[in-house]
Amino acid sequence: MPEGHTIHRLAGIHRELFAGRVVAVDSPQGRFADGATLLDGRRVADTEAYGKHLLHHFDGELTLHVHLGLYGKFADGPRPAPDPVGQLRMRMMSDAHWLELRGPTACEVLTPPEVAALRARLGQDPLRDDADPLLAYGKIGRGSKPLFALLMDQTVVAGCGLIYANEVLFRAGLAPTTPGRAISFSRWQEMWDDLRALMKEGVVRGRIDTVHSDHTPEAMRRAPRVDRHGGEVYVYRRPGQPCLVCGTAIVRGSMAGRNLYWCPVCQPST
Structure with a gap:
């Protein structure tokens, strides 16, 4: 989708x-x-x-x-x-x-x-200038629902899908199972700003790229990712492959019927 x-x-x-x-x-x-x-x-x-x-x-x-x-x-x-x-x-x-x-x-x-x-x-859309991350946090910070599920919930964050949810959690250093109430609003604001920037770049490029400049194929002298979704990512659809940051094998799991991916070292469970 x-x-x-x-x-x-x-x-x-x-x-x-x-x-x-x-x-x-x-x-x-x-x-x-x-x-x-x-x-x-x-x-x-x-x-x-x-x-x-x-x-x-x-x-x-x-x-x-x-x-x-x-x-x-x-x-x-x-x-x-x-x-x-x-x-x-x-x-x-x-x-x-x-x-x-x-x-x-x-x-x-x-x-x-x-x-x-x-x-x-619908929830708050990071790509809209009228969005309010505080309203989204009102739904995120009050319960034990995992962050991955909250990011995928369109009544919380409208427009965030499977790739962005997996990738923004990696970039934040948070395990997908981290409960929403475990993060402060300032931590959520950082995630929101990062998600907004990634999605804005996606609008311009027409594809999803989430890796920092130090981890691009050119910088790491590695082959570009080959995937029908395109783009360079950290964890999405990379199970068993080495983490681009620490080298640990990426893990795959599931939550509510959706695939989630994470690095157990860069994203330690709380």
Whole structure:
């Protein structure tokens, strides 16, 4: 599933392509036919991301809400648009560009109260300037739930996914099982700032890189990481491989059905 940096990157691309333009919207597959009818012929006012949710705001106070989930994908390009092929949920076209959406978990039209309800159930998004890390800490610092699970909880930190959760904990020197109440707000602020910086870099680069300059392939004279997710990381999907900092074998475990990775030396259990 795409993490928050991907959705924010898409929001920026779609804003550049469609904001301020009247668009034609249809659903070749038919599953979004009613929603497409509501949006067809309207002007796109703006686009934004909140966590893993993409919002296209249209004139008339209607919002297209998309959650890509595991299988959703966008494609775009200049006109003319290609002929519809396969299970195409939504197609949007301006006078200059086209956008196609396939396989999302959610593709729906929301009213302002429904958008407000969506925002209300989400946590703080590190990539948004209106986010408040203190509000996130209010949910983190009051219980025994592990930090890994808290970072993955979209009602706590919106947009943080599996890779960022594993990596930011390594960079903080904290075991994934560390209970939230074991860290102070100042420690959480440091983690938040680090996560925000990593995710902002992900928006720019279009991939997740989490290693410091001393641990890049060039600095360590090692081969680049080969993985379909790309990017240089410390622990994610590196079980049994040596830690880039201390050389200890990276360990893999699971929590709530999700894989977690850590270095037992750099991230000692409390």
